[in-house]
Amino acid sequence: xxxxxxxxxxxxxxxxxxxxxxxxxxxxxxxxTDDLDVDSLSMVEIATAVEDKFGVAIPDDELANxxxxxxxxxxxxxxxx
Amino acid sequence: xxxxxxxxxxxxxxILGLGGYRPRRRVTNDELAQTMDTNDEWIQTRVGIAERRWxxxxxxxxxxxxxxxxxxxxxxxxAPDEVDLVILASASLRVPIxxxxxxxxxxxxxxxxxxxxxxxxxAGFCYALGxxxxxxxxGDARNALVIGVERLTDVTDTTDRSTAVIFADGAGAxxxxxxxxxxxxxxxxxxxxxxxxxxxxxAGSSTMTMAGQAVYRWAxxxxxxxxxxxxxxxxxxxxxxxxxxxHQANLRIIESMAKKLGFGEDTVIARDIVQSGNTSAASVPxxxxxxxxxxxxxSGDLALVLGYGAxxxxxGQVLRLP
Numbered sequence: 001x002x003x004x005x006x007x008x009x010x011x012x013x014x015x016x017x018x019x020x021x022x023x024x025x026x027x028x029x030x031x032x033t034d035d036l037d038v039d040s041l042s043m044v045e046i047a048t049a050v051e052d053k054f055g056v057a058i059p060d061d062e063l064a065n066x067x068x069x070x071x072x073x074x075x076x077x078x079x080x081x
Numbered sequence: 082x083x084x085x086x087x088x089x090x091x092x093x094x095x096i097l098g099l100g101g102y103r104p105r106r107r108v109t110n111d112e113l114a115q116t117m118d119t120n121d122e123w124i125q126t127r128v129g130i131a132e133r134r135w136x137x138x139x140x141x142x143x144x145x146x147x148x149x150x151x152x153x154x155x156x157x158x159x160a161p162d163e164v165d166l167v168i169l170a171s172a173s174l175r176v177p178i179x180x181x182x183x184x185x186x187x188x189x190x191x192x193x194x195x196x197x198x199x200x201x202x203x204a205g206f207c208y209a210l211g212x213x214x215x216x217x218x219x220g221d222a223r224n225a226l227v228i229g230v231e232r233l234t235d236v237t238d239t240t241d242r243s244t245a246v247i248f249a250d251g252a253g254a255x256x257x258x259x260x261x262x263x264x265x266x267x268x269x270x271x272x273x274x275x276x277x278x279x280x281x282x283x284a285g286s287s288t289m290t291m292a293g294q295a296v297y298r299w300a301x302x303x304x305x306x307x308x309x310x311x312x313x314x315x316x317x318x319x320x321x322x323x324x325x326x327x328h329q330a331n332l333r334i335i336e337s338m339a340k341k342l343g344f345g346e347d348t349v350i351a352r353d354i355v356q357s358g359n360t361s362a363a364s365v366p367x368x369x370x371x372x373x374x375x376x377x378x379x380s381g382d383l384a385l386v387l388g389y390g391a392x393x394x395x396x397g398q399v400l401r402l403p
Contacts (some may be wrong), residue, residue: 040294041297043294061293
């Protein structure tokens, strides 16, 4: 199982590729929409990239509850493996 | 036992002529921003639309379909009485009875063709194209007219910024005939009926809602395989495709699909959505006519087309441009 730090780093890579967010900005307390300027469609791209990278499924109704980078990290931790 | 005789068909079908009709009224993003909480940058970033056409009262579904169908007929060089099948694809008839295919055929002077309406949402034109092509190959039709026409503004809440900035009006048409060399490849079609509520006019409502994230996810993940299937069935690869003209739903979906398929540098990608918005069943023929008129695409080019939308439905094929 990857550590929380590994997940955060992996998520940061996705955020950079999909939405141009620098790794230094991708800290757990940041809100995707309010702080990182990630729109709803980019959230879908992030979700599908997370699904591929971490082997988790993020249905749309769950995606709606993921507001911050921290929410995404804990979702991945909870649902992995 | 008496055997049932079949008509003699054709080795293939091809598009003989294309035509489109764009409503007169241009609606810019700035105009929409005057009546709803949106702006040009927001719209361009999310859907890639700069302006769209909204039909006026006199630009009815029938009038727009007749205009586009007439242009396609003229481009085909056929006389109206040579057409014996008319399929009209639309999802925006406010009155479902009667369908308007027969009326449009009559207005075009096509005498007593097989004529009907088909509703496969934004995939309608590509479904109709596949069926018309098969009818010609089987011999059930000699020449066919396929029309996609929409007045989505009739079923859109024009104050709802999540849909009003996207949906628009227009018509596009193709005339098909028999050919020795196939000009329309096998259709790749499918549906995901579990997502029937993703794009709908809910019971008791008169306007359409769309689960934007769900549709975006579906379009950017599941539909690549339909596109690959359409190419495989036609025996071509992405490197052979001159023109990629998917349904003009969202510029980001178009770019995502193009990136995943890995076309060559010279492949022309249809981005008619920038000027036309999402015209549902009319978008593929409108995009093709725009590319031919601008000279970006030329006669003989190999095109990959795809329609997808409410249902959810999808259909695509490889075709040779007229």
